[in-house]
Amino acid sequence: MSTHAVYVMSAYLVALVILGGLLISSLAARQRVRRELSARGLERKR
Amino acid sequence: MSGFVALVARDLRLVWRRPGDVAVVLAFFVVATTLFPLGIGPEANVLARIAAGVLWCAALFAALLSLDRLFAADFEDGTLDLLLLAPWPLELAALAKCCAHWIVTGLPLAVLAPLLGVAFGLEPAVLLALSATLLVGTPTLSLIGGLAAALTLGARKSGALLALLALPLCVPTLIFGAGAVEALATGGDFRAHIAVLAALALVALATTPWAIAAALRQAGE
Amino acid sequence: MSGFVALVARDLRLVWRRPGDVAVVLAFFVVATTLFPLGIGPEANVLARIAAGVLWCAALFAALLSLDRLFAADFEDGTLDLLLLAPWPLELAALAKCCAHWIVTGLPLAVLAPLLGVAFGLEPAVLLALSATLLVGTPTLSLIGGLAAALTLGARKSGALLALLALPLCVPTLIFGAGAVEALATGGDFRAHIAVLAALALVALATTPWAIAAALRQAGE
Amino acid sequence: MATPLLEVADLACRRGGRRVFERLSFSLGPGELLALTGRNGSGKTTLLRALALLIRPDTGSIHWQGTDVAAEPDAWRGRLAWLGHLEGLKADLSVAENLLAAERLRGAPPAGDRLDSALVAFDLSVLARRAMRTLSAGQRRRTALARVVLTQAPLWLLDEPLNALDAPAQAAFRGALASHLASGGLAIAATHADLGVAGARTLELGEPQKASA
Amino acid sequence: MATPLLEVADLACRRGGRRVFERLSFSLGPGELLALTGRNGSGKTTLLRALALLIRPDTGSIHWQGTDVAAEPDAWRGRLAWLGHLEGLKADLSVAENLLAAERLRGAPPAGDRLDSALVAFDLSVLARRAMRTLSAGQRRRTALARVVLTQAPLWLLDEPLNALDAPAQAAFRGALASHLASGGLAIAATHADLGVAGARTLELGEPQKASA
Amino acid sequence: MADLHFLANPARFRRFSQRVVPSLSVATALMLAVGLYLALLQSPPDYQQGDTVRIMFVHVPSAWLAMAGYALLAGLGASLLIWRHPLAALMARAAAPVGAGFCAVCLLTGSLWGRPMWGAYWVWDARLTSMLLLFFLYLGHIALSRAYDEPDRGDRAAAILALIGVINLPIIKFSVDWWNTLHQPASVARLGGPSIHPSILVPLLWMAATLFLLFVLLVLLRTDTEIDRRRLENAEQQA
Numbered sequence A: 001m002s003t004h005a006v007y008v009m010s011a012y013l014v015a016l017v018i019l020g021g022l023l024i025s026s027l028a029a030r031q032r033v034r035r036e037l038s039a040r041g042l043e044r045k046r
Numbered sequence B, C: 001m002s003g004f005v006a007l008v009a010r011d012l013r014l015v016w017r018r019p020g021d022v023a024v025v026l027a028f029f030v031v032a033t034t035l036f037p038l039g040i041g042p043e044a045n046v047l048a049r050i051a052a053g054v055l056w057c058a059a060l061f062a063a064l065l066s067l068d069r070l071f072a073a074d075f076e077d078g079t080l081d082l083l084l085l086a087p088w089p090l091e092l093a094a095l096a097k098c099c100a101h102w103i104v105t106g107l108p109l110a111v112l113a114p115l116l117g118v119a120f121g122l123e124p125a126v127l128l129a130l131s132a133t134l135l136v137g138t139p140t141l142s143l144i145g146g147l148a149a150a151l152t153l154g155a156r157k158s159g160a161l162l163a164l165l166a167l168p169l170c171v172p173t174l175i176f177g178a179g180a181v182e183a184l185a186t187g188g189d190f191r192a193h194i195a196v197l198a199a200l201a202l203v204a205l206a207t208t209p210w211a212i213a214a215a216l217r218q219a220g221e
Numbered sequence D, E: 001m002a003t004p005l006l007e008v009a010d011l012a013c014r015r016g017g018r019r020v021f022e023r024l025s026f027s028l029g030p031g032e033l034l035a036l037t038g039r040n041g042s043g044k045t046t047l048l049r050a051l052a053l054l055i056r057p058d059t060g061s062i063h064w065q066g067t068d069v070a071a072e073p074d075a076w077r078g079r080l081a082w083l084g085h086l087e088g089l090k091a092d093l094s095v096a097e098n099l100l101a102a103e104r105l106r107g108a109p110p111a112g113d114r115l116d117s118a119l120v121a122f123d124l125s126v127l128a129r130r131a132m133r134t135l136s137a138g139q140r141r142r143t144a145l146a147r148v149v150l151t152q153a154p155l156w157l158l159d160e161p162l163n164a165l166d167a168p169a170q171a172a173f174r175g176a177l178a179s180h181l182a183s184g185g186l187a188i189a190a191t192h193a194d195l196g197v198a199g200a201r202t203l204e205l206g207e208p209q210k211a212s213a
Numbered sequence F: 001m002a003d004l005h006f007l008a009n010p011a012r013f014r015r016f017s018q019r020v021v022p023s024l025s026v027a028t029a030l031m032l033a034v035g036l037y038l039a040l041l042q043s044p045p046d047y048q049q050g051d052t053v054r055i056m057f058v059h060v061p062s063a064w065l066a067m068a069g070y071a072l073l074a075g076l077g078a079s080l081l082i083w084r085h086p087l088a089a090l091m092a093r094a095a096a097p098v099g100a101g102f103c104a105v106c107l108l109t110g111s112l113w114g115r116p117m118w119g120a121y122w123v124w125d126a127r128l129t130s131m132l133l134l135f136f137l138y139l140g141h142i143a144l145s146r147a148y149d150e151p152d153r154g155d156r157a158a159a160i161l162a163l164i165g166v167i168n169l170p171i172i173k174f175s176v177d178w179w180n181t182l183h184q185p186a187s188v189a190r191l192g193g194p195s196i197h198p199s200i201l202v203p204l205l206w207m208a209a210t211l212f213l214l215f216v217l218l219v220l221l222r223t224d225t226e227i228d229r230r231r232l233e234n235a236e237q238q239a
């Protein structure tokens, strides 16, 4: 890629960080809540 | 209807009991406006250029600052329960509170703004226009701000949260308010701007009382 | 001393319980800053010219908005009585409250301001300078604002009154803060401005805790 | 027992996700007083707020003269007098102004000499023009009680009405309550003390399982 | 009577320009309880606030073990436990956090297992982790009483401590007060009800002219 | 009893989401791989904008999704306030940060595009400004829904805000447009016109579909978590 590759790459990087961050934090939160639920003996219904 | 009048009257009487409160909002407006020349520097052409925008922004802040207690005082001392229990529509009560708020802030702000405009070097015609836009625009601010105040009832740190909720919704009013003054100064279409301001006020009038009432009901739970 | 740490810790814990509160103040700062271009118009040269002043004014408002509950919450639920009855100097308690306030507002504001400066088209060096002035200047705002918050305890509509009391006292900080940025941009003496800012902070540190303590005692009567 | 005016059937409420009471039923006729008792946190305040439609019950119904009160909430509100933990009095207004403003907010015409007699009943005449913020805890509570009397509403909902009252004020309250009941009024009062009204019925709220009456 | 620890001489206070009481003198020794009674507005709250140096009396003096308390206000404050009409509890913190924070604010080390026993004493153990704002009136009051017990201060100043408490909580309070007194503590409590402590002295506040004890 | 009532809709939702999420994740990942190839390698540079045109393939879909997200919030708000649909509150709570995230992506990629195209990261242009205000509306919604101790109250307050906000969105957009045309800086370049070349249109639509799937996936995942979290809170309160 030519002249403005920096901007293109950083744009894609920013999108990756934000959307990937959303995905990872969503998964992490889900894991955490599930673990706490089962720690309380409340297995997920269905 | 008699309840509406009674509520407006009670709020005005409460303000009358402490005339300082209104004075404080107005004084804040004056001080805030004068801060900008201090922060920005004294160049006359820059100041005249930004005057309408700064005055409108300061009016917006002043209106919001005085809004945070609009329902909070009634909420904390239990009067809100009495309003919820009054045998007439809560929407009217919401409107009455906003109405009283406008009388004690919007109206005086509109009167005061031209005096400050002089300090920024505005023309007499522009000063009048400034006053007119504030007169038409501030009811919208009171209504939207009232909604934000009702939504944040019982939430902590409501001062800043209220501003965060209200400011984006007030942007159109700000744009057309400051824009109208600008239009007059630069030969644009002043009338059209004022018409849009009035239309915004009508939209707010038609929607916010219901939303405020809904917010108050759930605050009472 | 342990009481001082305990009080700072308790206040930080109260904030930690609601991390949103800090976010809201910062969001207000961002929203308020963007209002000015909307009111004033989008011309890049005008905006760059007034950027430092606007950002400093917005930081001032954000700090003040978040101050109105600094002592009010403690006052209304009776915790202030407990602080007054604590067997260590009230001056330290006052300092602790202001300290906690600065950690959760002044510090983040200084970090955030350069990002907003970009939207006004400021140069990188100027952005850094802006951050530096805020870092040195905001403690003064927290202290003076704390004094105003203490003085307005028990008064109604304290939001606007607080702003009115605090704003004039904050003017020197504002002038030298915005002035320092300006100086850097126009080749003036940046160092001297920062030195004055630091001196102002020291004066505030040396005087306000006593005044705040006196005001709090007064409010307890 | 008189023909019931108020009928509450199968009421259940939750606060913050916790069930406070359920399957609560009772009815109340003219001239009757229901005293709500029970441990702290048993749901007395919650029940009163549910009756006033200030919180939405989970299940159950409230009928007044046979019609569901939720159908005509404004009419129902017009029949209520409310005294909460918080008094709903403005610190900046005087006692008399507070009472007048409360009356007007209910949409009633200014109270005239009824105001005077309410002030006399609670020994507030000398305080009538004092600002609320300068009153002691009991003086505030007496003002709130005077407001309840002024409403002339058929149903009083009172949350710990005796709080902070001295002995003469408690007697004044008992007198006002007795004459309200004698004239066919109804009252529901949460209390930890004895209300001292002969023939009062009592509803003891307990653990959710136990609550019923 | 035991040797007096607290001596109040010739105290006079005014509120809003009105004289509330004057020429008030009393003394209190270890293990003694002084119940403040009197009509609403007779000055009980005012007296308590004056004793805590929260308001400045017109005339008169307060001595503790023979030294004027105004001379060393911090030391005096360290000897007080305060319970006002307002509880001084943070709605956002839990019961346990509120109690710990209050302890730390007094400069005391964290209470450790004393905290647990205070929670047990007022039946708050199950509520310990609940946020204050979700508690009922009586549950809040019990938390405030637990804070008083935790201070281990020699002098308790209590404004209507029985307000909003149910019968078991009242008993718990009486027990805590009795053991405080038994260990040589002092207490002054404004109240309209009987505190139910044998051998309590009573100071009845009345019209300004009458006040003395 | 009440637990069953509460779980009635969430349980059905959960059965649905459990069936959909695995295949959805796979589909999203595959489409993303293809989309990135199309966007970054296969498509030719634009004759005018050079390689920077590639920013468009994330920028424009995020803008669409950010706007659609707020409409979704308003719809969920209405169904919470009118029908008291218990799932609506949880889904709104889940969707708001996702919408705000896409809004942030649009703003930031736009800024990074603006620097080479306009010479500035930010100009006070109508489209930019109204997008910024949309971001603020999202922030207000998120802050409000979390500002209460009782999550139910936050949900309902935020629902009211979303409804008023969606009325205001067109007003904001329209006013900002008008405002800007008064002082439009001439330098603002704009691709557009009726005919976008297929070599650009195909990757654009492909990425739009991909990001749409990602949006749905995120909302489903987070709603699932919110259901569990609410159950956890209930359990804690009951204890």
Ligand code: HEM
Pocket (backbone or CB within 6 Å): F056, F059, F060, F063, F064, F106, F107, F108, F109, F110, F111, F113, F114, F115, F117, F127, F128, F129, F131, F132, F189, F190, F191, F192
């Ligand atoms: C922070 C800066 C920017 C923001 C917030 C922004 C926002 C938006 C929004 C909201 C849309 C969707 C409009 C619609 O489909 O209705 C959009 C589309 C678009 N933007 Fe941006 N934009 C920014 C910067 C840029 C820059 C610098 C360029 C290129 C020079 C650009 C080019 C485009 C193009 C080509 C479209 C699609 C046009 C169309 O399909 O109508 N944007 N942008």
Ligand SMILES: Nc1ncnc2c1ncn2[C@@H]1O[C@H](COP(=O)(O)OP(=O)(O)OP(=O)(O)O)[C@@H](O)[C@H]1O
Pocket (backbone or CB within 6 Å): D015, D016, D017, D020, D038, D039, D040, D041, D042, D043, D044, D045, D046, D047, D190, E133, E134, E135, E136, E137, E138, E139, E164, E166, F150
């Ligand atoms: N806002 C709230 N959020 C969550 N739970 C609450 C809330 N208010 C009350 N509760 C809980 O609901 C239960 C009933 O409270 P309520 O105030 O009705 O009790 P009460 O019978 O009036 O008690 P008291 O005698 O102490 O006034 C209590 O366990 C309380 O902790």
Ligand SMILES: Nc1ncnc2c1ncn2[C@@H]1O[C@H](COP(=O)(O)OP(=O)(O)OP(=O)(O)O)[C@@H](O)[C@H]1O
Pocket (backbone or CB within 6 Å): D133, D134, D135, D136, D137, D138, D139, D164, D166, E015, E016, E017, E020, E038, E039, E040, E041, E042, E043, E044, E045, E046, E047, E190
């Ligand atoms: N802030 C104030 N300003 C002016 N007067 C006040 C103020 N607070 C109390 N008073 C008056 O001082 C007198 C004593 O009030 P205080 O609160 O001490 O009474 P109290 O004995 O505690 O009564 P209660 O039993 O009702 O609590 C009352 O007549 C009251 O009206």
Ligand SMILES: [Mg+2]
Pocket (backbone or CB within 6 Å): D044, D045, D046, D159, D190, E136, E137, E138
């Ligand atoms: Mg109660």
Ligand SMILES: [Mg+2]
Pocket (backbone or CB within 6 Å): D136, D137, D138, E044, E045, E046, E159, E190
């Ligand atoms: Mg008292």
